[in-house]
Amino acid sequence: MKPSFLAIIPARGGSKGIPRKNIKELAGKPLIAWTIEEAKKSKYINRIILSSEDAEIIEVAKRYGCEVPFIRPVELAQDNTPGIDPVIHAIERCPGFDYVVLLQPTSPLRTVEDIDGIIETLLNKEANFCVSVVEPNQSPYWMYNLNENGRMDPVIKQANFAVRRQDLPNVYSLNGAVYVANVEKLKVENSFITNETVGYVMPRERSFDIDTEVDFYLCEQMLRNY
Numbered sequence: 001m002k003p004s005f006l007a008i009i010p011a012r013g014g015s016k017g018i019p020r021k022n023i024k025e026l027a028g029k030p031l032i033a034w035t036i037e038e039a040k041k042s043k044y045i046n047r048i049i050l051s052s053e054d055a056e057i058i059e060v061a062k063r064y065g066c067e068v069p070f071i072r073p074v075e076l077a078q079d080n081t082p083g084i085d086p087v088i089h090a091i092e093r094c095p096g097f098d099y100v101v102l103l104q105p106t107s108p109l110r111t112v113e114d115i116d117g118i119i120e121t122l123l124n125k126e127a128n129f130c131v132s133v134v135e136p137n138q139s140p141y142w143m144y145n146l147n148e149n150g151r152m153d154p155v156i157k158q159a160n161f162a163v164r165r166q167d168l169p170n171v172y173s174l175n176g177a178v179y180v181a182n183v184e185k186l187k188v189e190n191s192f193i194t195n196e197t198v199g200y201v202m203p204r205e206r207s208f209d210i211d212t213e214v215d216f217y218l219c220e221q222m223l224r225n226y
Contacts, residue, residue, distance in 0.1 A: 013054030034108035175207035
């Protein structure tokens with residue numbers, strides 16, 4: 001029997017960096033609409049829901065075809081609320097699914113190719129957790145701490161310093177675009193990042209995570225020029 005997938009789009013009303021970020025217009029439509037529309041194209045996702053405490057965000061999500069089966073409790077929409085808490089709340093309110101797919105609205109360049117690709121990776125590898133990653137612009141092998149005297153101390157100790165980027169080991173960072181997990185395993189681990197989490201590599205041009213007004217502007221230029 002085919003496994004079932006619940007997609008959760010978390011979008012609270014409070015936003016420090018960009019006021020009303022999740023419904024701010026980006027290249028002709030609200031930011032959250034980009035995620036809803038791509039999720040609806042997935043051949044694996046069975047149900048797409050919004051988790052929000054904000055009436056305006058809920059109205060916009062519904063307009064773009066996203067289901068809103070509950071209103072998120074305000075205590076789960078605070079600045080210090082752990083990101084996993086609204087996910088656990090949502091899967092408890094919408095039981096009966098094998099896997100959960102977390103799609104944050106701040107990754108509008110993520111496509112259905114990425115969503116279905118990560119799901120297929122999880123299924124093919126028979127994994128319980130899979131998250132999207134990207135090769136960072138700056139390698140941690142070229143990063144330093146500054147000690148109390150202002151002297152540079154490498155974050156990663158190396159026997160021989162690599163002058164050329166191609167000589168460095170490949171490293172990856174979370175890009176925040178897609179998280180997938182077995183529902184029952186997620187309830188136990190309370191995190192998508194575990195010792196058995198598998199990574200799905202996304203291209204840098206689709207790994208944009210909007211956090212500031214500058215991010216928003218750059219992302220809009222990319223969308224308009226696609």
